[in-house]
Amino acid sequence: MSPSDHRPGTLLNGSEAFPHRHLTGIAGLQPHEIMFLLDEAEQWVEANKERGRLSDRLTGLTQINAFFENSTRTLLSFEIAGKRLGADVVNMHAGQSSVKKGETLIDTAVTLNAMRADVIVIRHGSSGAVQLIADKVDCPVLNAGDGWHEHPTQALLDALTIRRRRGAIAGQRVVICGDILHSRVARSNILALTALAAEVRVVAPSTLMPAEVERMGVTPFSDFDEALEGADVVMMLRLQNERMSGGFIPSTREFHMRYGLTPERLARAKPDALVMHPGPMNRGVEITSSVADDRERSAITEQVAMGVAVRMACLDVLTRHERGVEGWA
Amino acid sequence: MKRLFTNARLVLPDHVAEGSLLIDGDTIAAVGAVEAPSDAETVDASGLLLAPALVDLGVFAMDKAAMRAGGIARIGLMPDQSPILDGPGIIQRATAMGKPELWVHPIAAATAGLEGSDLGEMAINAEAGARAVATGRRWIADSGMMRKVLAYARDCGLAVIAHAEDSGLAGNAVATAGETATRLGLPAAPAIAEALAIARDLMLAEESGAHIHFRQVTTADGFELIRAAKRAGMPVTCGITPAHLLLSDAAMTDFRTFAHLSPPLRSEADRQAALRALADGTIDVIGSGHDPRGPEEKRLPFADAAPGMAGAETLLALSLGLVRDEVVSLERLFALLAANPARILRLATGTLEAGRPADLILVDPDTPWQISADRMTAKAGNTPFDGLPVQGRTVALFKGGSEIL
Numbered sequence: 001m002s003p004s005d006h007r008p009g010t011l012l013n014g015s016e017a018f019p020h021r022h023l024t025g026i027a028g029l030q031p032h033e034i035m036f037l038l039d040e041a042e043q044w045v046e047a048n049k050e051r052g053r054l055s056d057r058l059t060g061l062t063q064i065n066a067f068f069e070n071s072t073r074t075l076l077s078f079e080i081a082g083k084r085l086g087a088d089v090v091n092m093h094a095g096q097s098s099v100k101k102g103e104t105l106i107d108t109a110v111t112l113n114a115m116r117a118d119v120i121v122i123r124h125g126s127s128g129a130v131q132l133i134a135d136k137v138d139c140p141v142l143n144a145g146d147g148w149h150e151h152p153t154q155a156l157l158d159a160l161t162i163r164r165r166r167g168a169i170a171g172q173r174v175v176i177c178g179d180i181l182h183s184r185v186a187r188s189n190i191l192a193l194t195a196l197a198a199e200v201r202v203v204a205p206s207t208l209m210p211a212e213v214e215r216m217g218v219t220p221f222s223d224f225d226e227a228l229e230g231a232d233v234v235m236m237l238r239l240q241n242e243r244m245s246g247g248f249i250p251s252t253r254e255f256h257m258r259y260g261l262t263p264e265r266l267a268r269a270k271p272d273a274l275v276m277h278p279g280p281m282n283r284g285v286e287i288t289s290s291v292a293d294d295r296e297r298s299a300i301t302e303q304v305a306m307g308v309a310v311r312m313a314c315l316d317v318l319t320r321h322e323r324g325v326e327g328w329a
Numbered sequence: 330m331k332r333l334f335t336n337a338r339l340v341l342p343d344h345v346a347e348g349s350l351l352i353d354g355d356t357i358a359a360v361g362a363v364e365a366p367s368d369a370e371t372v373d374a375s376g377l378l379l380a381p382a383l384v385d386l387g388v389f390a391m392d393k394a395a396m397r398a399g400g401i402a403r404i405g406l407m408p409d410q411s412p413i414l415d416g417p418g419i420i421q422r423a424t425a426m427g428k429p430e431l432w433v434h435p436i437a438a439a440t441a442g443l444e445g446s447d448l449g450e451m452a453i454n455a456e457a458g459a460r461a462v463a464t465g466r467r468w469i470a471d472s473g474m475m476r477k478v479l480a481y482a483r484d485c486g487l488a489v490i491a492h493a494e495d496s497g498l499a500g501n502a503v504a505t506a507g508e509t510a511t512r513l514g515l516p517a518a519p520a521i522a523e524a525l526a527i528a529r530d531l532m533l534a535e536e537s538g539a540h541i542h543f544r545q546v547t548t549a550d551g552f553e554l555i556r557a558a559k560r561a562g563m564p565v566t567c568g569i570t571p572a573h574l575l576l577s578d579a580a581m582t583d584f585r586t587f588a589h590l591s592p593p594l595r596s597e598a599d600r601q602a603a604l605r606a607l608a609d610g611t612i613d614v615i616g617s618g619h620d621p622r623g624p625e626e627k628r629l630p631f632a633d634a635a636p637g638m639a640g641a642e643t644l645l646a647l648s649l650g651l652v653r654d655e656v657v658s659l660e661r662l663f664a665l666l667a668a669n670p671a672r673i674l675r676l677a678t679g680t681l682e683a684g685r686p687a688d689l690i691l692v693d694p695d696t697p698w699q700i701s702a703d704r705m706t707a708k709a710g711n712t713p714f715d716g717l718p719v720q721g722r723t724v725a726l727f728k729g730g731s732e733i734l
Contacts, residue, residue, distance in 0.1 A: 027512065104625070104629065105628075124630070127515055127631060128515075128630045128631045132630055147515075149513060184514060187511075210517075211511055212507050215508040216508075
């Protein structure tokens with residue numbers, strides 16, 4: 001573990017350390033609050049190497065994972081996180097829900113609320129949907145990805161991975177490459193990493209670059225090779241074919257030629273640069289297998305492990321008030 | 330019946346003057362220093378503004394209560410109704426449905442069913458009471474079709490009311506491309522989608538000589554094109570809503586669906602350009618864009634929510650703010666709210682002149698009140714101005730000489 005100098009969790013009393021009721025996004029979090037969540041996650045990283053339930057902190061609480069959009073790894077990660085903390089975890093898939101019968105999102109939220117969930121984890125295909133639900137329920141809400149907007153736990157787990165592997169986040173040159181336009185992972189990472197004083201470069205063809213992205217404190221590039229110069233971290237994004245209609249790129253073959261991370265291209269980054277990918281990967285498109293599977297350089301598997309720790313930390317912190325943990329009243 | 334308003338501040342076409350106004354039956358009989366006829370009922374206006382009742386061009390709902398509250402006597406109703414205003418029977422029914430509180434002037438579909446593929450029956454619909462034709466909420470993507478619409482409308486003596494958004498660029502966008510849309514992760518289209526649409530339609534209109542009215546122009550590039558076309562002497566007019574004059578895309582922050590409009594709210598630079606265009610005469614009409622949407626359509630994630638706002642009852646108060654801010658004079662404001670839209674719809678109303686219909690409002694321009702989504706009289710309270718303190722209220726509304734209560 002690479003400890004941070006910044007330990008607000010031990011310096012501030014609980015309610016000041018993280019005064020937010022929900023985690024709907026990284027936007028609105030102060031840098032010390034992001035660091036607090038990373039510090040909280042640290043304690044679960046080593047513990048997660050053990051088998052079985054790790055804690056009974058959430059025993060007696062009901063965690064509902066309401067996934068209105070398909071997901072395997074994020075749902076699994078939240079489910080494991082909840083269970084390792086002793087929560088009763090219920091998964092609700094959109095395919096099985098009354099949403100298919102025409103129920104509005106607000107009605108669904110009211111229904112979930114009436115079932116007295118203690119924490120709700122939501123993924124939804126529309127930006128802002130999680131905020132809409134959070135405004136209607138009495139318990140904490142965790143955003144597991146909403147549209148193109150935010151995926152805060154992904155950004156936290158990425159930040160934790162970087163901090164552990166590189167020793168710090170501040171001052172790191174992080175290159176995020178791929179479909180920035182449609183990526184909630186990119187938005188949350190930009191917010192988290194810039195808040196923690198990393199230098200962030202975003203790379204995409206102009207057709208996949210959101211307008212005025214530089215106003216989020218990043219430097220946009222369309223030339224991947226140029227952006228990679230001196231990079232400490234190279235974060236590749238999945239080419240989201242399902243979110244594209246109308247040809248944003250000529251072909252995946254051409255995308256690979258210009259934006260695929262190959263060993264030759266990676267050589268432009270620092271020799272010890274870290275390779276990351278939120279998964280699932282399109283091997284041979286945005287990343288070649290030899291890079292993805294390079295245990296020295298790739299942190300992709302580690303990101304998955306950090307995901308469980310981060311989600312445990314978020315579930316723990318957000319339910320402290322409800323559980324009457326001292327300092328969180 | 331004769332009615333004499335005394336002690337009024339009359340909003341005349343070119344100035345505001347203290348004086349009286351006499352109505353005889355449904356018509357304005359005299360304006361200014363009027364001798365009181367012995368058989369006239371006298372109304373002491375007590376120094377209130379006496380102005381033309383508003384003519385709201387391009388509304389989507391026949392919402393009588395909201396129009397009454399907003400001092401609106403006549404509306405130009407967009408064809409996007411159910412059923413679509415594209416047949417004489419439907420046009421006649423729409424005309425009749427507002428009576429007696431509201432004068433509804435239907436705007437017929439420029440293309441059959443607003444599909445953009447076949448010409449609408451413009452002459453038949455005009456005969457039935459349609460005052461103009463419109464492309465509806467959408468742009469006609471087929472340039473050949475738009476060319477035919479303009480040429481045919483010119484033959485029929487009708488203005489074409491156009492929606493200016495290049496649909497290829499706009500796609501399924503719900504916001505203007507920029508920092509706010511990027512941060513919120515919303516599908517967004519570049520602001521030039523508007524200018525591109527205007528540029529094409531202006532070229533086609535110039536060729537045909539048709540009168541084209543862009544219902545809402547909201548970007549600096551768009552205004553520049555309109556300005557140039559007017560300088561060249563083309564019969565082009567354009568409108569805007571208070572929302573695009575007073576709000577930028579920052580109002581969408583926190584996914585406020587009340588700020589989900591079509592065209593979407595623009596950048597602050599475009600908003601400033603709109604204020605300049607209002608001041609220099611490029612803009613001809615301020616309309617409410619009245620399109621009330623209930624919670625079923627608004628309490629949804631931003632991109633899934635329907636665009637539109639309840640604008641009728643806030644139109645006058647928000648517009649009076651532009652006078653206080655010295656963007657426009659009072660008399661010009663009423664040209665924007667009444668005389669110009671009336672002219673586009675070929676109506677004789679909209680100005681305080683003898684011989685015109687007695688469509689009048691008494692306005693207290695200083696009454697303070699607060700816009701509240703929960704207390705709207707409209708069919709729904711979706712206003713992006715919820716909570717805003719404003720000044721100015723309609724005290725009385727007269728349509729054809731009769732007071733509308």
